[in-house]
Every structure is written in structure tokens, then in C-alpha cells.
Amino acid sequence: MKDYTLTGESSRHAVESGLAAAEWYHSDIPRKEMKELMRRSDGPATRDTLLWLGLLVLFAGIGIALWPSWWSAPFWLAYGVLYGSSGDSRWHECGHGTAFKTPWKNDVVYQIASFMMIRNPVSWRWSHARHHTDTVIVGRDPEIGLMRPPVLRRVALNTVGLHDTWFSLKRMIYNASGRIHPEEATYIPESEWPKVIRVARVWTAIYAATIGLALWMGSILPLMVIGLPRLYGAWHHIMTGVLQHAGLAENVVDHRLNSRTVHMNPISRFIYWNMHYHVEHHMFPMVPYHKLPELHEKIKDDLPAPNPSIPQAYAELWPVLKRQFRNEEYYLRRELPPTARPYREDFHERALGIPAQ
Amino acid sequence: MSDWVDACAEDEIDAEDVIRFDHGERTFAIYRSPDDAYYCTDGLCTHEQVHLADGLVMDHIIECPKHNGQFDYRDGAPKRVPVCEALGTYPTKVENGRVLIRIG
Numbered sequence: 001m002k003d004y005t006l007t008g009e010s011s012r013h014a015v016e017s018g019l020a021a022a023e024w025y026h027s028d029i030p031r032k033e034m035k036e037l038m039r040r041s042d043g044p045a046t047r048d049t050l051l052w053l054g055l056l057v058l059f060a061g062i063g064i065a066l067w068p069s070w071w072s073a074p075f076w077l078a079y080g081v082l083y084g085s086s087g088d089s090r091w092h093e094c095g096h097g098t099a100f101k102t103p104w105k106n107d108v109v110y111q112i113a114s115f116m117m118i119r120n121p122v123s124w125r126w127s128h129a130r131h132h133t134d135t136v137i138v139g140r141d142p143e144i145g146l147m148r149p150p151v152l153r154r155v156a157l158n159t160v161g162l163h164d165t166w167f168s169l170k171r172m173i174y175n176a177s178g179r180i181h182p183e184e185a186t187y188i189p190e191s192e193w194p195k196v197i198r199v200a201r202v203w204t205a206i207y208a209a210t211i212g213l214a215l216w217m218g219s220i221l222p223l224m225v226i227g228l229p230r231l232y233g234a235w236h237h238i239m240t241g242v243l244q245h246a247g248l249a250e251n252v253v254d255h256r257l258n259s260r261t262v263h264m265n266p267i268s269r270f271i272y273w274n275m276h277y278h279v280e281h282h283m284f285p286m287v288p289y290h291k292l293p294e295l296h297e298k299i300k301d302d303l304p305a306p307n308p309s310i311p312q313a314y315a316e317l318w319p320v321l322k323r324q325f326r327n328e329e330y331y332l333r334r335e336l337p338p339t340a341r342p343y344r345e346d347f348h349e350r351a352l353g354i355p356a357q
Numbered sequence: 358m359s360d361w362v363d364a365c366a367e368d369e370i371d372a373e374d375v376i377r378f379d380h381g382e383r384t385f386a387i388y389r390s391p392d393d394a395y396y397c398t399d400g401l402c403t404h405e406q407v408h409l410a411d412g413l414v415m416d417h418i419i420e421c422p423k424h425n426g427q428f429d430y431r432d433g434a435p436k437r438v439p440v441c442e443a444l445g446t447y448p449t450k451v452e453n454g455r456v457l458i459r460i461g
Contacts, residue, residue: 021405035374038413097425097437129424129439133405189441286413286422 002138002328004147006186010139014251019137025254025344026283027299037287037295040101044290045093048270049109052090056082060225067221076224080233081271084161087116087230088237089273089289095125098288099273115203118168118230120175122195126188132285136250136258142187146246148328150321155242161234169207175200236271240264243313244278247320247332254343255282257334261296261306262313279303302341304334360461364397367454375419375430377410380460385447386410387456388430390417395449396430397458403435403442 003010014020029037059079066072093099094110114121127142134140146155157163174181180193188196206226213222220228240262249257259279264272275281277292280299287295300306307313320332336342364378370389377400378385384400386409398419402409407423414420419430426440433444448459 031374034411035413040415097420103437125438129404132424191441192438284422286420286425 002148004138004144006139006142006183008139012139014134014137014140019134019251019253020140021133022253024135024283025256027302027341029284029295029298033298034284037284037291037298040098040288042101042105045099045105045109045288048273049090049105052082052086063224064221067224068219076229076232080229080231081236082233083116083229084231084233085236085240086271086273087113088241089271089275091117091119091124092128092275093273093289095121095128096285098286115206116230118165118172118203120172120196120199120203122192122199123171123175123184123188126192127184130187132282135255135282136245136248136252138250142183144250145241145244146321148250149325150246152321155238158238159235161231164234165230172200172203172207176204236268239310240268240272240276243307243310243317244275247317247324248334249331255279256303256336256340257343260313260334261303262310263306263308264310268310301337301339304336304340360459361450361457362460364449364456364458367395367451367456370395370456373414373416375410375412375414377408378458383460384408385458385460386419386430387449387458388414388419390431395451395456397447397449397460398428398430398433398444399446402426402440403444404440409444 005011056079059075059082063072063075063079066075090099090109091113094106094113097103097106099109100106111121114124131141131143136144138144154163171181175196178197180188180196184196210222210226214220243260243262245258245260248260252258256279259282261279262276264276269276274289274292277296280287280292280295280303283299284295307316316332320330323330362380364380364385364387365376370376370387372389372393373391375386375388378387379400386398386400388396388398390396398409400408400410402421402423404421404426405423407421409419409421409428411422412420413422414430417429417431418427418436420427420437421440424439425437426435427437428434428440428444429436430444431446433446435441435443450457
């Protein structure tokens with residue numbers, strides 16, 4: 001298996017070959033249009049956030065009222081998805097600072113969503129910055145979800161949040177003990193380390209208090225509200241997140257080759273906050289989620305055709321993953337429409353493996 | 358010897374916007390604020406060497422197009438992570454409809 005660590009041979013190769021912190025391909029958009037697309041507003045995210053928080057309170061309230069009856073189950077399932085999956089997309093958008101125009105609104109939602117996802121808000125801001133600098137560059141990107149050969153056991157465990165939550169809790173306690181992991185030290189500046197440790201200690205105290213309350217009540221109900229929804233509500237963000245980059249090229253500097261845009265139903269779009277426009281998001285991360293449909297319309301002729309649905313995307317992906325078990329260099333090469341500017345073969349040739357037939 | 362360099366015409370930059378200006382081996386970002394004052398900073402973000410001229414100007418803030426880090430372009434001060442290090446800034450003046458920068 002390739003070395004996906006951030007401190008190994010792949011990392012050195014990426015730096016030496018010029019793949020790290022490289023200049024990436026962008027579709028052409030006139031400056032005036034780009035400025036309009038990037039322009040911030042509070043309206044859409046305020047509306048969506050009030051709806052999101054309102055539904056969380058409503059579903060948790062009904063779940064608590066009906067507890068311990070099985071009639072509460074559908075409400076917990078809905079609450080869980082809004083917590084363990086919408087939390088992921090809110091963490092993401094507010095981490096970029098693009099969801100709201102008003103900075104404190106981004107920060108408040110970012111802190112709430114980070115807690116829900118058990119992602120240290122300081123560490124993960126830096127980790128995600130690296131993901132955007134070196135998207136799917138092996139040895140540089142700390143957020144490669146599906147490595148080669150694919151570790152499907154990890155994905156399966158993550159549909160109920162087990163792998164990531166176990167990792168997150170271990171890291172939270174590690175940081176709370178006053179330490180920064182060597183891999184974190186590669187992308188978090190030392191000046192930020194005290195903040196990482198402070199947040200980890202506060203969260204550890206909150207989880208300890210929640211567990212203490214559950215023991216005192218003799219019921220898991222407090223954990224159904226805080227903590228467990230990260231597990232039982234994770235499936236949607238794994239389902240959509242796997243499609244972002246899985247099966248596509250590694251070590252390229254064109255998001256059209258390593259990212260996937262998938263059309264989705266309105267409920268998934270709300271949960272995922274439009275991140276199904278993933279090529280567009282990576283190419284222009286300053287464009288707020290609510291402007292991505294407009295951005296897509298402007299550059300779609302320069303991009304591979306989007307997958308028309310989630311099932312179709314998985315039907316396309318599954319044979320690629322199966323083949324990667326036998327040949328880890330295999331990947332799905334996305335075809336461009338005739339209207340698109342071609343891939344820069346000269347630049348990619350060296351880094352790319354065997355293209356799909 | 359004067360270090361003033363003719364960078365662009367006043368009207369080449371919209372209000373609350375930025376353009377890129379390359380001079381020799383160096384690259385700069387020139388800003389026009391909402392109140393029509395002109396400013397100049399280093400052209401590349403101190404975080405990952407991305408051209409700031411592709412970013413978004415909001416009042417007196419320039420936001421990097423890659424990671425959404427922010428600077429106050431009047432003094433170069435970092436305002437939002439992931440940027441931690443300040444930008445270099447350079448004096449500007451306007452003469453005969455031209456924006457000049459001193460980059461000595």
C-alpha cells in the first residue's frame with residue numbers, strides 16, 4: 001500500500017516533484033462575474049441555520065418525549081442525520097468562512113458543528129487548508145478518505161461513525177493531555193497549539209459530564225442527544241463524502257481529474273449544503289455554498305459531466321474500487337466535453353498512473 | 358533616485374477591488390478602497406504563495422482565494438487564519454490619473 005502518511009516517502013516525493021503547493025488549473029471566469037459569485041450575504045445561511053437548529057430541537061424534543069418507546073426511533077434518526085451529517089457540511093462551510101457575511105456567525109456555527117463532529121476546530125481548520133492546497137496529493141493531503149487499495153472496512157465502520165469517532169476521541173484525549181501529534185505538527189503552526197489543547201480539554205470535560213449524567217440517570221438518553229448522534233447519524237455524510245474524490249486520480253493539479261460533482265435530491269442538498277458541486281468548490285473555494293449552482297452553470301462546459309444521481313455515481317465507482325484491489329494505480333479518468341480546455345498532459349503524465357480504458 | 362513606479366491608471370481598478378501588478382521578478386497587489394484610496398501590498402499570500410489579486414476585497418480586507426485567510430490591506434496585518442504573517446505594504450500616490458507605488 002502507498003504511504004499516505006504526511007511524514008513519509010510520498011510526502012518527500014510530492015515536495016521534490018513540485019506537486020506540493022503547486023499552481024492548479026482554473027476555468028476562466030471574467031473578474032466581474034467572479035466577484036459577484038464570491039460576494040457574501042447572510043440571508044441564505046441564516047435561513048438554513050434557523051431551519052437546521054429548529055429541526056434539531058424539534059426532533060430531539062420529540063425523541064426525548066417519546067423515550068424509551070420505539071416510537072422515538074424515527075425522530076432520533078432524523079436528529080442524528082442533522083447532527084452527525086449536517087454537522088459535517090456546516091463545519092466545512094463555516095470553516096471556509098463563506099457561509100455567512102458576518103464573521104461571528106460563521107464562527108459560532110463552526111464551533112457548534114466542530115463539537116458535533118468531534119473535530120478540533122483549530123486542528124481541522126489547518127488540516128482542511130492543507131486539503132485545499134494539496135487536494136489528493138499522496139503524502140500531503142491529510143483528508144484522503146479512500147486510499148488505494150481501498151480500505152472498505154473503514155468506510156463501512158464510518159457509516160455508523162465508528163472509525164472516525166474512535167480516532168477523534170483518542171486524539172481529543174491526546175491533545176487534552178497537553179500534546180500535539182507529530183502529524184498535526186506538520187500543518188498546525190506552533191502558535192496555534194495552545195488553542196488546540198484548550199479546546200480538547202473543554203470538550204473532554206463536556207463529554208465526561210454527559211457520561212456522568214447518563215450514569216446518574218441510569219439511562220443513555222443524555223448520550224442520545226450529545227455524542228451518539230455522531231455515530232447513528234453519520235451515514236449520510238459518508239455516503240456523500242465518499243463520492244467527493246474516491247476512484248479518481250491522485251497526484252494531479254486539476255480538480256476536474258480528482259473531484260466529482262454529483263446531482264442530488266433537495267433533502268441531500270440541504271444536509272450537504274451544496275457540496276455535491278465538489279469540482280466547483282475546489283476550483284473556487286471562496287464561492288459560498290448558495291452560489292455554487294450559479295457557478296456550475298457558468299463553467300459546466302469546461303468540466304466533466306456531473307453524475308446524474310447518487311446511485312449512478314456509486315454504480316460508476318464500485319467497479320473502479322474493485323479493480324483498485326488488484327491494481328492500485330488504476331483510477332477513473334473523467335472525460336471532458338469538447339468545449340472544455342484539455343488536461344495538461346505534459347504536467348500530469350509523470351504523476352498519473354494507468355488511465356481507465 | 359526615486360523608487361516610484363508607474364503601476365496603472367486610476368480607473369483600471371474598480372472601487373473595492375484589486376489588481377495584480379508585476380514588476381521585474383516581483384509581484385504586487387494594488388487595491389482601491391471603497392472610499393477611492395489606493396494601497397499596495399505584496400502580491401502573494403504569506404500562507405501559501407497564492408496571488409491575492411484573485412481574491413475578494415471587502416471594505417479594507419483582502420481575502421485569499423485559496424484558503425480564505427484575510428489581511429487588512431492598509432497595513433498588511435493578518436486578520437483571519439490560516440494566515441499568521443503580515444503582508445509587506447508599500448506607499449502609493451496618484452499623479453495625473455496614474456497610480457504610482459514606491460517599492461524601493
